Amino acid sequence: MARLRNVLWLGFFAAVLWAWWVLYSMAVGMDLDLIGRPGPMGEAMRRMDPRMDMYMPMAEFLPLFWMWALMMAAMMLPTLVPTLQSYEDLIISADGSRAGWVGIVLGYLIIWLVFAAVIAGVQLALLFGGVIDMLGIATSPLAAGGLLLVVGLYQFTRGKEICHGVCLSPMGYFLGHWRTGFSGGLRMGLGLGAYCVGCCWGFMALGFVGGVMSLLWMGLATLFMVVEKLPQVGQYVTRPMGCVLVIAGIAVMIWPLTTGG
Template identity: 40%
Template sequence: MTGWHWLALFGGILAAWAVLFAMALPAEMREAGMIYGAEFWESLCTVTPDAAGFLRVFLMWVLMSAAMMAPTALPAFATYEELSKTTSSGRFAHLVWGYLVVWIGFSVIAASVQMALFAADLVTTFGDSRSVLLSAFLLLVAGGYQFSTVKEACLSKCRAPMMFFMQHWDEGALRNGVRLGLVCLGCCWALMLLAFVGGVMNIAFMGLATVIMVLEKLPDIGRWVTRPLGFALIGGAVFVGVGAF
């Protein structure tokens, strides 16, 4: 992994995490003015029921998707470069852009869901669930999806990126990036929506979820992660749901 395109990719991932960290700083740090521009970060991650509020939430989901999902696709990006020794940085950028376009689309949906939940008073202004039943439902959906054939089919492609790219090589970098993004979306959308349970602006949750999704896509380790994680999530759903009564 050498070249300016890799430096740019890693720099973008680090920058996304840095911005998310700044947005997720504890309220007491914001109020005390312990960092420069604290008011800006506070306003950026505060939801208001208007177009400006939606735009802020959408931006937050774009950053979160880029920070969490790009690392899971690094083996696939490296495989694409290996398959074409003459791949230019421009084509590599098209691959990454096509991948991110899918997650930008997901961010529109996720932001819309968050705004709807906020309007229904089911999540806080920072996207954390106020409802035990909502949390249990999301955990149950994510846990059940771990056993689905769709999840397994998408994971099989993410775990064998060489075969995946060879099947669609003639379609070009951009379309291959979009295809890869759709496959990764099929793997991870339910886990990403658990942000409403773990906390949309919870750095610890985002870090843990990223590590889990990276491991799940590895060919040797991943098969030991998927189903146990499903059982754990379903168990969590039962535990949270029972606690509601």
């Protein structure tokens, strides 16, 4: 049993590292640095018109979905660790199982893959609407600042509070929705994934502010979402981050006015 536990955890973290490596390789291939700033080739890509009669991966649904799916694995699987640790306790004290553990991970991933499909479609709509460029970077301070403002204000809403409460205390969710075996774990994973999307969707959407392939944004967003779900400190960081995002959004929108840009 201990050997199976180690194999599952090693596979879990190997999947996370693999996703990050592929994303890094993609960023290098797009000629982006750590913060998503394009080099000469990337600048040329930004200026491309998505309506051009030629194949451009960032203007097609499947490549975008693949990119977002990798980002979901790289950024969201680490935030699942506290939840899986809570389930580990139930394997010992209740009738949890390794099959249930696998079911939770799978159910969680399914929900985030659905979200990846949705946000890939949103990116295409924003691209063809001229709101973002080919690299997923907002084309105007109004769009970037508005998104920062919306995500910041969401941190103060009842919806965020409810979803964050589940993410912060997965044991309470398990006790109220307990199911056994793989199918039970899958059902619980789907529920947990839905609450997690409700909690974290905004930080995924913030990729459109600085570029969805910015490794710096991905790293910082992942770190914050992990911290936000830690029982000891999570409840103390949500609203302060909301304040930071609101201030940043207002600053981004008014900066061109103050500089005459």
